[in-house]
Amino acid sequence: MASVRDGLFFTLPEPLPVGRHKLSADHVGAAQRERLLAACCELMAAHGYRGFGIGDVARRARVSLGAFYRCFDGKDACVFAGYDRFIEVLIARLTGLDVEGMSRPRIAAELVDTYLDVMQQDVVVARAFQVEIDALGAPARERRRTSLTLLARYLQELAGGEDDDLPWSAYLGGVYAVRQLAVDALDEEPRPDLSRLGADLRPWLEDLFRVR
Template sequence: MGPPVPDRIASGVVFTTPASLPRGRHELSRAQVVAAQRERMLIAATELLAGRGYRGFGVREICARAAVSRAAFYDCFADKDACVYAAYDRFIEVFLERLADDAGTAGDWAGVVGGFVTAYLATLERDRVTARAFQVEMDALGRPARQRRRQAIERLAGFVHDMYERRFAGDAPGAPLSAYIGAIYALRQIASDALDSGDSPDLRSLAPELTAWLSRMIVTDSTGRPPAAPPEEGSPTR
């Protein structure tokens, strides 16, 4: 028996599967063709990483799964690692976009943290193949992958820290950035363990408990309570 056939990503979450390129003469520009091929290679690398692990595939398998030539691959990427890292970078950028959209609308700190946690888990749940690739299998790439993971966690932590400073800093002293980094590490690890369990966990069911814990973890209010929302402009204050 050959290696297992990897599952497909959920198109439209992190990656979008391009339409098949027309055969023969067509009106697509070279840039459009290269962009479609590049997206297919990012998808193929992600699916192979999730399904076979880092050591289970190479450039040949990426090209075969993406239906592109090796020449097309090397036009876009220096090697297999460059392709995987480019896919991971996309994963992080999509995370930041979704978190910015979903986490910033609540009126109190617990609601903001809840929006962040729910958006984080929901994005993983909507595309479990991509989630497994970059939450579980990515670490096998070694030190460069761990460094990239640290940078991504610091960006996510900075996003939440900055949101607190903008909206709630007057209500209670905020925790240092290192506390936010620790909270994101914990969130990531719990989600990764769930994805690696071999089952199909309901990731969103983790949100209430994680929200309560994380919202307390990254606030230094002496009462131990998350800060209240600031009064709306024009509202009476005591």
């Protein structure tokens, strides 16, 4: 089973010492929680949401069931905590771009390239939280709408300016389209070439976001 990339979305702690130690309860709890988040993500990417249970998560994270329940109320709580981390890291990477002086098409292309690059860096996390998360139903869809709307608003603020000639639907539709194409690539191929997808999208982005 493939593992998450350490240090991008999740930072995997060193194995906890066996027996008596001087680590605080908070330190131990935080380490166990991080391992559980990563393990849950790996299992969901490999088997889908319905293909594993809490016991599988605990075993992969090498913690007890008691430790799991000290960190999370249940399986869904663990999945959504991981998803929230995924969105937090992704948005931080996108909003950290320096786009001063760029044209509107270039800004859109830079944001898309960054999004796809982050997905490419950790395909396990991307597959779990872009493809398999849909099995969680309405709560997952609500989180997705919120995050995609936030990204579209950010793109509009960066690229639109005071004399914006594009409707809101152009920004939102562009974000949704790129996300769906990435999802399809992740769903169809074990190791998709998302950088090539970004290159293929550039002519479309340049036309969609050109100044009228």
